[in-house]
Amino acid sequence: MSPHRRVVVTSPQTRLAHARRRSRAAWRAPTLDPVEARQAQRVYRAQRAPALMALGALGVLLFGLPVLLDLLPAWDNVRLLGIPLSWIAIVAVPFPAMVAISHWQLRRAERAEEPE
């Protein structure tokens, strides 16, 4: 028998209760302490601005690039290392840009949550 063997430590009643159908607890209206409510309001406002900026950047990137490629069919014939530039544009531009946006947004969102 290995030394790290796991053993059941719940009582038989607990296991029975877990296995039985449970009526879910009645829903209770959420409440916030005044202090918490003020803090939550502050965090909510602080999160909104970077969220909108990140979404805006993502929207411009994703919806602007197809328009650009549609307007510039000449890019199909420009070649970089033999590969058409328009093919490179749909792989090499969006993915690094999205990684950068999410990194930036993550840092902004975490800083907004720090207590004052």
Add this chain to the structure above:
Amino acid sequence: MIALFAVTPVVLLTLLVGLRGVAAVRTTSDFLVASRRVSPLLNSAAVSGEYLSAASFLGVAGLVVKDGMGALWYPVGFTAGYVAMLVLVAAPMRRSGAVTVPDFAEARLASTPLRKLAAVTVLVIAGLYLVPQFRTAGLVLSVVSDGPYWVGVVIAAVVVSVTLAVGGMRAATYVQAFQFCFKLVLFIVPAIWLLLQVGPQVRHDAVHPVEFTHFTRDTPVDFGLEVTLLLDDPLTVTTADGTPLPIRAGEYRVAEGTTLVFPAGAPVPGVRGGAAPGGPDWQRPLLDPHDAGHPVLGTWAVLIATMLGTMGLPHVLMRFHTSPDGRSARRTAAITVGLLSVFYLFPGIYGTLAKVLVPQLYLSGATDTAVVALPSQVDAGSTGTVFTALLTAGAFAAFLATSLGLLLVVAGAISHDLVPGGLARLRFTVVAAAAVVVLLALPSARLDAGVLVTWGFTVAAATFCPLLVLGIWWSRLTAAGAIAGVAAGLAGTAGAIALTLFGPPVSGLAAILIAQPAPWAVPLAFATMVGVSLLGRPPAWSQAAMLRLHLRERRDTGPAWGRDPGHSSPVTRRSSATRRVIRRLGR
């Protein structure tokens, strides 16, 4: 034989890794959300492993062969969904304390009808997503092993349901995280090998595509499904047993299960509903389905459906609930963007190589198998066989990981939200749901996997995406508004799907908007939700219910909370009995 070598290790490893997670599954929370103890890195690997389904592993490269370079917008949309998730949904949704999406809806809006409606929506999305997974598993196995279609479907169902029924989400987490690494290696290594092996001529042809108009060599084509070919001139082909078969000009119906060998130099026949790969439209990096003449709108429609749909996929959302707190849920989303970005650099390589080496697949409609068909074209010897086996193993891992997550949300929706029951019921539901999906998948071999999965995304985008975004960021949302919006989104997308399946053929702008309903269905759902909510009055607690989602959790441990570890309720709100117990036991 290849299939046996490829699939057996995946199945065994899946079961082995799954069994490692079996310990200590005793409550519904253990089963559905792995006791919420999954670290961001492990969780993001599991999210990516679950998300990279057959559609990503095989489907994108197949779509490149079929529709052209514009198909590379699909992975962009798939990844962008996680950026939107990170910005809008991840942390607040985890803080709601919910276990499933219907749970979240009830926690935020206190409405049982909404919970039931959300559970039904989960079943619709999961059904649209799960059937093609099982179907592709069956197809790929039947292609590489010449076995019957149903064997692959049944193997997939048995492995998935046993792993889940025994180990639940914890087993699924380890399996999916492991399978992400597995898939990443099995996708990247063969891609590099193929690029090095094909020789300069093929590499040159891959980036200078010419339209596939004539067969360059004697080409056998397996028609797994019935196909109607359109010939301009009479043509003599050879059947599998070597007898010549003259075909007259005009339409020719190829029966299911035949193999025809087209001679070198023969013109490529047309296929109803498809254009030959390699033409000028094929090379444009935009999506223009049905040649409707609106490439920008077609591309936007796919981007909206995949990006907003990802945000509402119930099995992905469920994975975020396994994070210990909101911050780790957010970090999970951020890491996932990076992991997916690495993986999605490679489908384009497979797609362009497949266009050069196996363009005939578009004749039989089997472009989904392009990735696994490539190695044998490059190396007819044992090395090619090994790489075929590796890619088949990766593809099978892709079905398994995705099916695990989907089956879990189906079980959660049925026996946690619709008819609440205990753990035994959950385990049983997993097996029963797998059986139902097998029955649905057996007659669906003809359906296009990509289309079904895109519909799943569209339904999610038009129902759960507005529900989550407005629920988290708009305190005036009411239960009536949410129900009306989800119902409108569901009805709109279901109507469009029904029109595509049974309606008259349409062309132009209407064709795009019916085949890809996301550009109008998502705004419709948002507008209905906002409009109906503004007609009613939100309850007094709705501001608190929303703000609570943005409040950072208290740390359970740490010096500031040294006296009563492990208690989440604030000191002022405890009963006298609790305070007495803490005084006596708390250190």
